[in-house]
Amino acid sequence: MKLHKNDNFSRRNFLKTSVLASGGMLIGFNFLTACKPEAKMPVDIASLNFNDFNAFIKISDEGYVTIFSPNPEIGQGVKTSMPMIIAEELDVEWKTVTVAQGILDTKNYTRQVAGGSQSIRQGWDALRQTGATAKQMLVNAAAKKWNVDATTLKASKGIITNEKGEKLGYGAVVKEAALLEVPEKAQLKETKDFTIIGQDAINVDIDKIITGEPLFGLDYKTEGMLYASVLRPPAFGQKLDTYDDAKAKAVNGVSDVLKFGDKIAVLASSTWAAMKGKKALSATWKTDSKAESTEKHDKILNKILDGKDFDVRREDGNIKKAFSTADKVIERTYNSPFLPHNCMEPMNFYADVTADKIHLVGPIQTPQWTANRVAKLLERKVDEIHLEMTRMGGGFGRRLYGDFALEAAEISNLAKKPIKVVFSREDDMTAGTYRPAIKYRIKASLKDGKVTGYHLKEAAVNGNMYGLIPNFFPAGCIPNYKVETGNYKSNITTGAWRAPYTNFLAFAEQSFFDELATELNVDAIQLRLDLLQNVKNTDDKRIEYSGQRMEDTIKLVREKSNWGKNAEGTYQGFAAYYSHNTHVAEVAEIELKDGIPVIKKVTVAVDCGVVVNPTGAKNQVEGGVIDGIGHAMYADFSFKDGKPEYKNFDKYRLIRMGETPKVEVHFVQNNLSPTGLGEPGLPPAGGAVANAINAALGKRLYNQPFVNEIKKSSILG
Amino acid sequence: MPNYTLNVNGKQVSVTADADTPLLWVLRDELNLVGTKFGCGIAQCGACTVHIDGVATRSCQIQVSILDNTKITTIEGLSKDGNHPVQEAWKEIDVPQCGYCQAGQIMTASAFLAENKNPSEEEIRNAMHGNICRCASYNRIEKAVKVASQKM
Ligand code: FES
Ligand code: FES
Numbered sequence: 001m002k003l004h005k006n007d008n009f010s011r012r013n014f015l016k017t018s019v020l021a022s023g024g025m026l027i028g029f030n031f032l033t034a035c036k037p038e039a040k041m042p043v044d045i046a047s048l049n050f051n052d053f054n055a056f057i058k059i060s061d062e063g064y065v066t067i068f069s070p071n072p073e074i075g076q077g078v079k080t081s082m083p084m085i086i087a088e089e090l091d092v093e094w095k096t097v098t099v100a101q102g103i104l105d106t107k108n109y110t111r112q113v114a115g116g117s118q119s120i121r122q123g124w125d126a127l128r129q130t131g132a133t134a135k136q137m138l139v140n141a142a143a144k145k146w147n148v149d150a151t152t153l154k155a156s157k158g159i160i161t162n163e164k165g166e167k168l169g170y171g172a173v174v175k176e177a178a179l180l181e182v183p184e185k186a187q188l189k190e191t192k193d194f195t196i197i198g199q200d201a202i203n204v205d206i207d208k209i210i211t212g213e214p215l216f217g218l219d220y221k222t223e224g225m226l227y228a229s230v231l232r233p234p235a236f237g238q239k240l241d242t243y244d245d246a247k248a249k250a251v252n253g254v255s256d257v258l259k260f261g262d263k264i265a266v267l268a269s270s271t272w273a274a275m276k277g278k279k280a281l282s283a284t285w286k287t288d289s290k291a292e293s294t295e296k297h298d299k300i301l302n303k304i305l306d307g308k309d310f311d312v313r314r315e316d317g318n319i320k321k322a323f324s325t326a327d328k329v330i331e332r333t334y335n336s337p338f339l340p341h342n343c344m345e346p347m348n349f350y351a352d353v354t355a356d357k358i359h360l361v362g363p364i365q366t367p368q369w370t371a372n373r374v375a376k377l378l379e380r381k382v383d384e385i386h387l388e389m390t391r392m393g394g395g396f397g398r399r400l401y402g403d404f405a406l407e408a409a410e411i412s413n414l415a416k417k418p419i420k421v422v423f424s425r426e427d428d429m430t431a432g433t434y435r436p437a438i439k440y441r442i443k444a445s446l447k448d449g450k451v452t453g454y455h456l457k458e459a460a461v462n463g464n465m466y467g468l469i470p471n472f473f474p475a476g477c478i479p480n481y482k483v484e485t486g487n488y489k490s491n492i493t494t495g496a497w498r499a500p501y502t503n504f505l506a507f508a509e510q511s512f513f514d515e516l517a518t519e520l521n522v523d524a525i526q527l528r529l530d531l532l533q534n535v536k537n538t539d540d541k542r543i544e545y546s547g548q549r550m551e552d553t554i555k556l557v558r559e560k561s562n563w564g565k566n567a568e569g570t571y572q573g574f575a576a577y578y579s580h581n582t583h584v585a586e587v588a589e590i591e592l593k594d595g596i597p598v599i600k601k602v603t604v605a606v607d608c609g610v611v612v613n614p615t616g617a618k619n620q621v622e623g624g625v626i627d628g629i630g631h632a633m634y635a636d637f638s639f640k641d642g643k644p645e646y647k648n649f650d651k652y653r654l655i656r657m658g659e660t661p662k663v664e665v666h667f668v669q670n671n672l673s674p675t676g677l678g679e680p681g682l683p684p685a686g687g688a689v690a691n692a693i694n695a696a697l698g699k700r701l702y703n704q705p706f707v708n709e710i711k712k713s714s715i716l717g
Numbered sequence: 718m719p720n721y722t723l724n725v726n727g728k729q730v731s732v733t734a735d736a737d738t739p740l741l742w743v744l745r746d747e748l749n750l751v752g753t754k755f756g757c758g759i760a761q762c763g764a765c766t767v768h769i770d771g772v773a774t775r776s777c778q779i780q781v782s783i784l785d786n787t788k789i790t791t792i793e794g795l796s797k798d799g800n801h802p803v804q805e806a807w808k809e810i811d812v813p814q815c816g817y818c819q820a821g822q823i824m825t826a827s828a829f830l831a832e833n834k835n836p837s838e839e840e841i842r843n844a845m846h847g848n849i850c851r852c853a854s855y856n857r858i859e860k861a862v863k864v865a866s867q868k869m
Contacts, residue, residue, distance in 0.1 A: 202811040209816035210807045211799040212752015212792030216817060219751035227746070252718055252735050271755075272742040273735070344756055344764065344817040344851040393754075393817030394851050425757045615811050619854065623814050626853035649761035649849065658846045660855040 024060035025174035063171030081612040088196040089131030092158040099204040132186035141177035200615040217362035217390040229274035235642030243283035291642035304459035310484035314470035317480035322453025326445030334508035339435040345393020346428040351408035352418035363392035370402030397496035435497030436461035440508040453480040462494040465501040476535035499679035510575035510687030545578035561587035561603035573692025575684035581675035583607040588688035599661040607668035624681025630655025632686030726794025736782040752792035763848030766821040773828035792820035806865035814852030
């Protein structure tokens, strides 16, 4: 792309415009400074080049708009919704907009991480400002052309109109606009005037997806690239002892076998040959640290719960007193297994390490962090690294961890060739970074028909709940309240998994509240609404959720699900949860078929602020709910002597079409800043289903996956 | 390595591969047809589904050596302009989430609808049960198959 010399800056906006030699105007902006206007310039502005701007809007002479979306796409739809926000304020028609994968340099994004449902929330104001500023520049250019005051002009749908009714398309003024000062302020639209935000827009990559064009990391290849299949220690706690690669090297297509650390890479001209070569390797392993088993984890976590070694994460009132003066005390323990992420696209990464640069390509949620780690590993400068992100076949947290990219870089560095590491499903499921096994023990005191005390203990492998969680519901609703966490360090690697901690905690708490409602003889929804009254006018700044928004969300699901008015032979269960800044309430409805619960429908109410793209938002929530149900119902995982006992989808059960309920999503209407949707639909789903199963069978579920418990009980014989 | 002639998407192509190489990897690595996806390699997920003589088949399980005199269709060859009724329905309903499983879903659905022009909800759910979507776009897949059946 050739750029005309006349670049323009404004310190305040840190937006840069250029006339393109090929025609049209390019507006570069930088998330770092766009989000933090007070941030210092990283370098002398005169020496900045366009590489310092990573998000771009291009407006052609014909008025066509291309927006380069900066956030990695893992299926949460931000590649569509973020450009929609820019286009809205720029005031162009969505059909004239093309969205391209962002310029792939990794520098200077505030939020080039697609995890934790934050993409939309953090980008919202910056994106609106950027679009509005660009529009103002175009209007100013038109004003100059007509020699009138810019305030007398109107712009809409890519056309600027003056008082005489004369019109200029954006394309007609781009050249002039690019040379103007960047205005310091630009008027944002009123939400009621939105024409793009709130309208359905389909996935921008849809045509490529349905015709099978290359899009994903696994589809990426370069001339002469070799495929690498890696043999890793089969058990956690093991190290490589000896190996023999003679048979592997004899496999057709295998060109090299390389040991790195405790791993062995087989390089070949095709994926199949690499995989075959790996199978032909023979290796012996030595035990380096303890070989752990699920049984042992279970005992250890129970011991933690029974013990005294906890960190207090929040404490209100006096729970001791609440328990000693209670009419009744209820205590329950909830158990969850480790879980692999199982992205549909197995982990993979391309690396070409040469003397003067390092080229990395693949599906990664943390490009900057990964580039830094590769630089450190290979003792190279981070400037030498060029990392490109591809579309990702699912993330769920797994692609936050760049272990596979580091492997690729290390192998390419040794092989001195471009290579791509490809995980088999077995590699993907056994290589680690699991959701850790966790147990919750919850104790509540009841007195005079009220919940007076609440004590939650967490016993988890490796990590513990993040700091905000103790301030989620029911914090602030119950006067005597305590959250404590205890921990066991394992050599099995763990990491974030879609809606970390809350993915299981919400089930535990929401089933527990269902039991409390039964105990208090009140309607399950009414119990939550009553409790929420206590937090509505709180002056406790730590409280994360809004009592009012939660109440509105719950009321919406109560109405839409026909709560309590369900048909004969159907059973309902309710759960509500706040996470990732979004309030969600769900009602699951089940039927019994030959005594076995069949989940028919889940009605969902969501408060995620302004709904940018209703189709995309609905899809997100639907997926989250079904994912939540699938893992709560079926997902099991275990270890024996450090070895994962599940390796592929024959034994590891994922939810399929036949087990999937209809999901009906309703949004709470408001004008508040949009919040994320990738995760929040998931946490309440397990609780809603468990509570419905209890309504049908009179059986409380305490352990995931439910299917094991249901099987164990007499229900299935 | 032996040489094989295959008929893929209406074209005769020649590939050099070991006899036991699954069609999946021949398509992806040798023929650059990467629309067909790898998900499990053991016939469990359906991401690798192609048509062999019109029948939905898991390409991770079919060896390249047994494919002479067959017609192989992949997602790239399902229609000329991406306008097979199933593809159109997928677009209309905005089915994909991450999109990775969708080629397999579309190939399963299109082979199914070629046999059953007017399927019931139950039949659709059964037909699609073998294809995993980790993003759980199942509600929309079901709807899109219905919509596609009306377009066929
Ligand atoms: S890759 Fe063939 S069925 Fe999963
Ligand atoms: S859309 Fe992601 S696996 Fe189906």
